[in-house]
Amino acid sequence: xxxxxxxxxxxxxxALALIQSTVPVIGARLRDPALMNVARSTALxxxxxxxxxxxxxxxxxxxxxxxxxxxYENSHSLKPLIYKITGVWGNHEGSMLLWVSILxxxxxxxxxxxxxxxxxxxxxxxxxxxxxxxxxxLFILITSNPFLRLANAPIxxxxxxxxxxxxxxxIHPPMLYLGYVGFSISFSFAVAALIEGRIDAAxxxxxxxxxxxxWIFLTLGIAMGSYWAYYELGWGGWWFWDPVExxxxxxxxxxxxxxxxxxxxxxRNALKVWTxxxxxxxxxxxxxGTFLVRSGVLTSVHAFATDPTRGVxxxxxxxxxxxxxxSLYAWRASALKQGGLFAPISREGSLVxxxxxxxxxxxxxxxxxxxxxxxxxxTGERISVGAPFFNLTFAPLFVPLLLAVPFGPLLAxxxxxxxxxxxxxxAAGGVALVxxxxxxxxxxxxxxxxxxxxxxxVFVIAGALTDLAERCMLFRVPLSxxxxxxxxxxRASWGTVFAHAGVGVALIGIVCExxxxxxxxxxxxxxxxxxxxGYELKLDNLAQRQGPNFAELLAHFTVSEGGKTxxxxxxxxxxxxxxxxxxxEAALMSRGVSQLYISLGDAxxxxxxxxxxxxxxxxxxxxxxxxxxAFGGLLSLSDRRLRVGAPKPAKASRSLQPxx
Amino acid sequence: xxxxxxxxxxxxxxxxxxxxxxxxxxIMADPAKEARARELSRExxxxxxxxxxxxxxxxxxxxxxxxxxRERISAGDTDKQVIDFLVARYGEYVLLKPRLERxxxxxxxxxxxxxxxxxxxxxxxxxxxxxLASADGDARLKLSPDEEARLEKLxxxxxxxxxxx
Numbered sequence: 047x048x049x050x051x052x053x054x055x056x057x058x059x060x061a062l063a064l065i066q067s068t069v070p071v072i073g074a075r076l077r078d079p080a081l082m083n084v085a086r087s088t089a090l091x092x093x094x095x096x097x098x099x100x101x102x103x104x105x106x107x108x109x110x111x112x113x114x115x116x117x118y119e120n121s122h123s124l125k126p127l128i129y130k131i132t133g134v135w136g137n138h139e140g141s142m143l144l145w146v147s148i149l150x151x152x153x154x155x156x157x158x159x160x161x162x163x164x165x166x167x168x169x170x171x172x173x174x175x176x177x178x179x180x181x182x183x184l185f186i187l188i189t190s191n192p193f194l195r196l197a198n199a200p201i202x203x204x205x206x207x208x209x210x211x212x213x214x215x216x217i218h219p220p221m222l223y224l225g226y227v228g229f230s231i232s233f234s235f236a237v238a239a240l241i242e243g244r245i246d247a248a249x250x251x252x253x254x255x256x257x258x259x260x261w262i263f264l265t266l267g268i269a270m271g272s273y274w275a276y277y278e279l280g281w282g283g284w285w286f287w288d289p290v291e292x293x294x295x296x297x298x299x300x301x302x303x304x305x306x307x308x309x310x311x312x313x314r315n316a317l318k319v320w321t322x323x324x325x326x327x328x329x330x331x332x333x334x335g336t337f338l339v340r341s342g343v344l345t346s347v348h349a350f351a352t353d354p355t356r357g358v359x360x361x362x363x364x365x366x367x368x369x370x371x372x373s374l375y376a377w378r379a380s381a382l383k384q385g386g387l388f389a390p391i392s393r394e395g396s397l398v399x400x401x402x403x404x405x406x407x408x409x410x411x412x413x414x415x416x417x418x419x420x421x422x423x424x425t426g427e428r429i430s431v432g433a434p435f436f437n438l439t440f441a442p443l444f445v446p447l448l449l450a451v452p453f454g455p456l457l458a459x460x461x462x463x464x465x466x467x468x469x470x471x472x473a474a475g476g477v478a479l480v481x482x483x484x485x486x487x488x489x490x491x492x493x494x495x496x497x498x499x500x501x502x503x504v505f506v507i508a509g510a511l512t513d514l515a516e517r518c519m520l521f522r523v524p525l526s527x528x529x530x531x532x533x534x535x536x537r538a539s540w541g542t543v544f545a546h547a548g549v550g551v552a553l554i555g556i557v558c559e560x561x562x563x564x565x566x567x568x569x570x571x572x573x574x575x576x577x578x579x580g581y582e583l584k585l586d587n588l589a590q591r592q593g594p595n596f597a598e599l600l601a602h603f604t605v606s607e608g609g610k611t612x613x614x615x616x617x618x619x620x621x622x623x624x625x626x627x628x629x630x631e632a633a634l635m636s637r638g639v640s641q642l643y644i645s646l647g648d649a650x651x652x653x654x655x656x657x658x659x660x661x662x663x664x665x666x667x668x669x670x671x672x673x674x675x676a677f678g679g680l681l682s683l684s685d686r687r688l689r690v691g692a693p694k695p696a697k698a699s700r701s702l703q704p705x706x
Numbered sequence: 707x708x709x710x711x712x713x714x715x716x717x718x719x720x721x722x723x724x725x726x727x728x729x730x731x732x733i734m735a736d737p738a739k740e741a742r743a744r745e746l747s748r749e750x751x752x753x754x755x756x757x758x759x760x761x762x763x764x765x766x767x768x769x770x771x772x773x774x775x776r777e778r779i780s781a782g783d784t785d786k787q788v789i790d791f792l793v794a795r796y797g798e799y800v801l802l803k804p805r806l807e808r809x810x811x812x813x814x815x816x817x818x819x820x821x822x823x824x825x826x827x828x829x830x831x832x833x834x835x836x837x838l839a840s841a842d843g844d845a846r847l848k849l850s851p852d853e854e855a856r857l858e859k860l861x862x863x864x865x866x867x868x869x870x871x
Contacts (some may be wrong), residue, residue, distance in 0.1 A: 283762065286758075390832060398828060403821075405824070406817060406820045406824060409820045410820075413812070413813055413817075414813070417812070417813045425809065429799060429809075429810065430801060430802050431803075432751060433748070434748065435803045439817050443821070567728055567729070568730050647730075648729075656729060
């Protein structure tokens with residue numbers, strides 16, 4: 047009954063989406079406010095019905111209704127409650143339902159909070175949003191229905207993939223989808239603006255908070271996924287340049303570029319055509335990511351060819367939306383007026399450089415991810431493109447980008463003074479050089495690259511602080527006045543400082559972890575002691591333990607430093623009986639921002655066990671960086687300017703204009 | 707069909723098994739040689755896995771390859787000889803960083819091309835806009851025939867009024 051209700055609610059949502067995708071467009075053509083307002087109510091009703099459908103699936107999973115195929119295949123009655131809930135999106139059908147739910151959520155939010163938008167823009171944007179949702183509702187209903195029943199209900203389910211039975215699953219996919227799908231709003235607004243043929247600085251101001259929100263979620267989602275892989279997969283890696291990761295990195299790179307170019311558009315009314323293109327590309331890359339992950343094409347081109355229904359369907363959606371929006375762009379972009387001249391050395395110029403480097407980085411990830419697929423389809427030849435390729439091509443693009451980051455905020459709009467900015471960055475550069483010199487002396491004979499990279503990171507952080515000091519005139523006015531100025535700064539400026547510093551912080555973590563990581567692979571018997579990076583780890587005992595739906599082998603380590611015990615670590619290996627699969631649960635111990643990491647291997651015949659022990663210096667900074675960036679984004683989002691909303695354009699331009 | 711089955715199976719194994727790559731019994735006695743072996747392992751793909759190097763992979767094939775790499779190194783091969791040996795045996799697919807060849811030209815050249823092309827486009831556009839702007843400026847300074855006529859008329863009207871009568 048619940049399954050059927052959920053299915054029916056989804057069909058109703060599809061019907062509402064169909065209304066929402068047509069009626070407001072007609073309304074905008076006829077300039078009929080009543081017809082245009084249909085978009086608002088349908089978007090809210092759609093959210094209600096998709097929400098009901100999603101709740102229905104959650105209920106089925108929580109109550110372990112194994113007569114539903116999706117529940118049978120991905121759940122188990124003994125599974126802890128939290129994994130029963132998160133298991134809803136731990137599979138293909140459920141994750142697509144989460145995808146459309148979030149799409150409907152964003153549509154509903156535009157409908158509910160978009161009161162300051164011009165009526166025609168809002169209804170057209172919601173109509174475009176409904177085109178996307180229609181396509182994905184059809185995809186779910188036709189190829190991936192999560193509510194299918196089984197003729198003979200089994201007694202027990204097949205359990206969720208053990209790797210996914212982790213709190214990470216509760217946070218990572220929803221965050222990632224909030225980011226991915228959030229970019230649909232900027233896409234819809236871009237397409238609506240192209241249809242209307244009218245775009246101005248106010249447009250950028252309406253779209254920026256939505257883009258920023260999506261970007262914050264995507265940043266956190268990627269960081270969270272990386273940390274999850276780090277502790278769950280058991281070999282201490284945190285980024286693998288896996289196509290699935292690349293699929294989320296591409297929209298992030300394009301979205302970061304979009305955020306920056308939208309600033310130029312908002313403040314200076316320039317780069318309009320480019321910003322529109324970026325908005326389209328960012329969401330297109332989100333769609334591409336969905337295709338890559340959901341079609342099975344990554345597992346193997348052949349797997350895709352043997353069961354093509356899902357893959358071909360998403361490929362069609364992909365071609366339709368990307369092709370359609372880019373054609374519309376090619377057709378209408380010339381009608382948009384360019385505005386705002388600027389010299390190459392200016393704030394605008396620095397943001398253009400940022401865009402150039404970020405989009406090139408994005409193109410590099412794009413080609414590296416898709417080239418092997420393309421080559422195999424075209425010539426049948428198989429090549430691999432992995433981490434060594436990306437490290438070699440991607441990293442050089444970030445060096446000039448990071449060097450330029452501190453200069454950007456110090457340059458004036460329109461025409462900047464590079465020499466002046468350089469002088470103000472004197473202290474930051476000095477700190478960076480001293481850092482390089484000290485590290486060089488300290489790690490004599492070691493990698494020459496690491497001190498330089500850390501120097502660059504310090505330059506970025508010090509540069510962000512310089513920007514802050516300049517803005518509140520620290521050291522040039524009495525401290526109390528500087529303090530008052532700091533409090534009076536717009537939150538967006540604080541956001542810039544935090545986000546830019548976050549990039550530097552993450553870089554320090556990345557460089558330290560990959561350069562000075564210590565690793566010990568060995569076999570230990572009870573009472574053996576392993577020494578890693580000044581720590582002594584004694585294996586006390588090995589024990590068996592029974593969990594709710596698994597059995598685990600637990601190793602008990604006592605960690606001491608200089609003869610003093612500082613704690614215990616208990617890595618384990620879990621065996622999940624239902625799926626006959628096992629996972630490693632690495633044990634982590636944080637020492638400041640560095641970590642000790644133990645993961646277990648196979649037990650050997652003589653009563654010992656294989657272990658991998660790592661000391662990872664500064665490793666936590668890799669994830670603190672993105673958290674700082676997201677915090678910066680949040681500060682910027684809470685800026686009064688965005689909170690209060692965009693100023694209403696002058697009366698004349700508010701009256702509805704026909705699309706030219 | 708068999709290959710697909712093998713791939714699917716390998717995929718399941720990779721997902722299911724806790725990744726636990728280099729085993730203690732594989733490690734070479736000479737730390738310098740071991741470091742070289744690890745370095746090489748990171749550049750080689752475990753062919754039955756999804757985007758994993760043999761250094762990271764748990765699959766039996768990856769172990770065989772790791773042992774093979776160490777065997778070649780102790781036989782006195784250089785890094786390049788080891789790589790050539792593996793490519794001769796398993797094809798280009800084993801390399802995680804493809805070599806620059808005819809069919810990988812676009813892969814390697816796209817980044818510099820995109821960067822150079824983008825920079826060139828920006829430079830050209832900037833030049834065009836500056837030219838347009840200056841042409842625009844010139845045009846604005848010159849009066850159109852209409853404006854000339856109006857100006858003449860205004861001066862003509864003004865002139866008699868100024869004369870003291």
